[in-house]
Amino acid sequence: MSEVKIKNHLLDHGRKLFKAKKTFSDFTGIKEADVLLNDIDNYPHAFVIGCVMDRQMRAELAWAIPYRFLEKLDHFDLPKLAKLSQSQVYKLMTKPEPLHRFPDEMSNNFHQAIKKIKNEYKGDASIIWNNTPSSAEVVYRFMQFRGVGPKIATMAANILARDFKIKFSDYYSIDISVDVHVRRVFRRLGLVPDKVSTDELIYKARALYPDFPGLMDLPAWEIGRNWCKPKQPLCDDCYMGKLCPSN
């Protein structure tokens, strides 16, 4: 089966997801935490802090950190958060139990992110993505936050565009965010060889669809999560079944 057909089928599903109406996004599995993260009109900084925390631990727990702060402080208001000292943030991050695997580093990242939003974005994190910026500009702005690398920055831009329906002037710089699911599905679909580096995967997605490489991210991730299991893939249920060389 040709690579073009496989790519087009994957992209068709990506487009459907991209064009779908805005829905409530499940980041944490905790209703109240997800309400906060989905409220990007009133709490855009909660989404940014979720991105900043999303490193080296289970994503669901990392994304819940803004809500854990809200529980402890009884608010998640930017002006009040900006008044917290680094040691106060550290205390909130660590007591009574650590909220993150790396509480020292993440307290610092949290504190710096809030300061940055206050000082550089007038306390309004939505300035990062409002007024139809280019995808490269949004990825760059996220990468300016302490601890945020290209993977998280491009994931943030992808979520904003795909799930929150934020308009960008282009989508060239939104890459796939490589994880175990995306890697396994790209491999089994024959789009990349068995041994492939993360950079090679990212460039393969760019080569397949330069206009918006990240459009293949969610379809590949969903296939991996739902059907393309590591040991016993459920090929009969997978919509790529008829095209997939591994089936």
Ligand code: SF4
């Ligand atoms: S058809 Fe099977 S092997 Fe291919 S992507 Fe789907 S679940 Fe994975």
